Amino acid sequence: MSPLVLTGAGVSIEDVVAAARNACKVEVTPLVIEKLAKARKVLDEAAAGGQQIYGLNTGLGANLGTAVAGDIGAFQRQLLDGRGAAVGEALPMQTVRAVMFARIAMLSAGGSGLSPHVFTALVEALNAGVHPVMPSLGSIGAGDLVLMTAIAHTLIGEGDADYQGRRMPSAKALMMARLAPVSLAPKDGLSLINASAVSAGTGALALVDALSAMEQQQQAGALTIEALGANRTILDPRLHIARPAACQLLAAKALRELLARDQEPAPTTIQDPLSIRCMPSIHGALIQAIDHARLAVEIELNAAADNPLVLAEDALVLSTGNFHTASLALAFETLGLAIAQCAAACAARFIQLTGSSRHGLPKYLSPVGGASAGFVPLQKTVTAILGGIRQRANPVMLDFLPVSEGVEDHATQTPLAIAKCAEMITLWRRLVALELMAAAQAVDLREGLVLAPATGVIHAAVRTHVATLKEDRPLGTSANTLYAALTDGTWQA
Template sequence: MSALVLTGNGSRIENVAAVAREGRKVEITPEVIERLGKARAVLDRVAASGQKIYGLNTGLGANLGTSVTSDASAFQRQLLEGRSGAVGEPLPTEAVRATMFARAAMLSNGGSGISPEILVTLVAALNAGVLPVMPSLGSIGAGDLVLMSALGRFLIGDGEATFQGQRLPAAEALALAGLKPVRLEPKDGLSLINASAVSAGQGALAVADAIASLAQQEQAGALTMEGIGANRTILDPRLQTARPGAGQAEAASRLRALLADDREIAPTTLQDPLSIRCIASIHGALISAIETARQAVEVELDGAADNPLVLTDDGMVISTGNFHTPALALAFETLGLAIAQTAAASAARFIQLTGSGRNGLPKYLSPVGGASAGFVPLQKTVTAILAAIRHKANPVMLDFLPVSEGVEDHATQTALAVSKTGEMITLWRRLIAFELMAAAQAVDLREGLRPAPGTARVHAAVRALVEPLQQDRPLGTDAEALYAALSSGKWQA
């Protein structure tokens, strides 16, 4: 696998996922090193002129009015130590790798004024697989600096790190990887932490997962349409043109491709329940929300989010609010709601499939009838999962308090908005597994049905993991097997 080259622009969520999950190596171009060197020279020149520069010769937050005249390296170390207030379970390995890559991508554009050797060490640590232990609780969305302090301290040899499956003191882990701690020059400590790299990195992974899960949801929805004998005219391109809702035409096109058949399929009904009849609109809204979240993440990956910001061409250093991420938070709140809406429709289709019998299907999808419970007990599990999704869909971006003596009187809770969206995707995949299982049973029970080639592949993928229900058995185990396949990246349909 070729290395991913940092250039300072053009970073994509797929890049983050490849580095975080597949171990793809990262390279820095000579042009990036030159860019960072020029920005560093501007920063040093402006500082030497006596200009007040936030976080370089001033305190932070409410200490803005305090001048810093002591040793610059010692102050930057103090800055990292004083903001190491994160707590909670450590971030997973893939989230730490995503964070490291995200910050490296942001630093590559040169706006921070960071010393080039620090970016080099950050990328070398990522490539070597030596990673900081980063607690997960501490960001309010005004940058992720409290969470990012663990990364900053790691690079100077403080705190803890993981390497080759061991949790070690950071300095020891770096040494085992053949790396040395960095020395912080003026503003370097602040440059490492003053950005939303945790939010952007985890956000990229969440968007990648949402894209994959939507494809799986489309397969489940199409298989339900086969099993329930749905009226497919709802996917007619002319209907999507008549009211071109966001993403609707694309959603309908994808479903048509899954259901494409050279035979004329007569519908069993004039109109189906809304979870089926409106599936293109529901999925289309999610397609639109995913694209908005992608764009918001990629703005962060390529953006100069530092405060203060070095404008190399103008020879200036000025304060900014670029670290603030209201658009990113709003994109993930919207994505979460779109996922919840899609999940609710999946749950509704499951209940339609497994109820008292619709469109000629047997009661509870049980082939034996009588006192057989069939699939109906799973309606409770589906409802419980949907309730958990709905709970996490509640917005959080307005939940903040003024801190730092009122200097930070607005926040976005971006990290929380991103993390809860990721948790919703995990739960949503469980609902997809339930719908796939019920839809496959419906296809098996519909006499004389020959699925379209696309849905036949989906049906075969389900049956490779779960046998048809002949008599009552523990179906939760089957649902777990399907969920494991959907979430592992090994699902093939």
């Protein structure tokens, strides 16, 4: 696999996934190191000239007015120890890698003043697979510094790290990886931690998962249209040109392609329930929300989000609010609502497929009838899953308190907004699996139905993992199997 080469710009969410989930190596161009060295020089000269620089020769937060005297390099160690306040379960290894890569990408943009040797040490730790043990709770979205201290502690040989499948002291992990702990110059500690790399890294992972789930949702929706003999005129591009809202033209086009065949079947209804008839509008809104969130994440990945910021070309060091991620939090709150709306329509289609015989299908999609439960017990499962999604759709970005004696009186809760969005994607994909199961069963129960080439492949993919229901059996097991395939990459449709 080719390495990821960082130039200080152009990092994508797919790059984060390559580094986090595929363990792709990271390389940095000489220009990036030159920018870091130039910014470091400007920072040192500003400090030598007597400028008050936040986190270098002053305290942090409410201690802003406290001058740091004596060994200001040692203050960086104190700064890290004093902010090692994260608690909770450790983040998964892939998430930690996403965070490390995100911080490397952001530092590559320049402006931090971080010593080049510390930056290089971070890249080497990621490439060597030395993964800090990062507790998951502590960031309120005004920078992720409380969580990020775990990375800084590992680089200086403190705290714990995971290496080659084992948890051990960071100093031992570095030694086994043939790496040495780094020494911190003034501001290096703050430069490592005062950024929203947790938010950017986890946001990138969530978005790639959302894109995958969206494609699978389109497939499930297309198979449902086939199974119910729905009126496909809803996909006519002229309808969506007439009201070109929120990517619905794009969503309709994708559904048309999945249903394309030489001869279109005649409609069996004038119009269908809204969860079917409005599928392009619902899916289009979600596509637009994903696109917006991608833009917000990729801005962070390629931005100099440090405070204070070194403007090397102007030889200035200025305080900023660039670490504050209000737009990123809002993008993921919006994405969560769009996912919830799409999931609700998916659940409604499942009820349409399994709840009655008015579409000419056997009751409960049971081929034996009588007292057979068929698919109807799964309606409770669908409702429970949708309830979990709706709960997580509630916004959190306004849930904060003033801290640090009121100096930090606003926050964004971005990590929480992204975490609950990621949980919603997981639950939504379970609903997609259930819609695929029900639609495939309905297709099997329609005698003489000929599927379009693409929907035929989708149906075959379902049957690769889940057998047709011929008599009552535990369908929860089948749903778990299909969900796993949709999630782990074995789904081929």
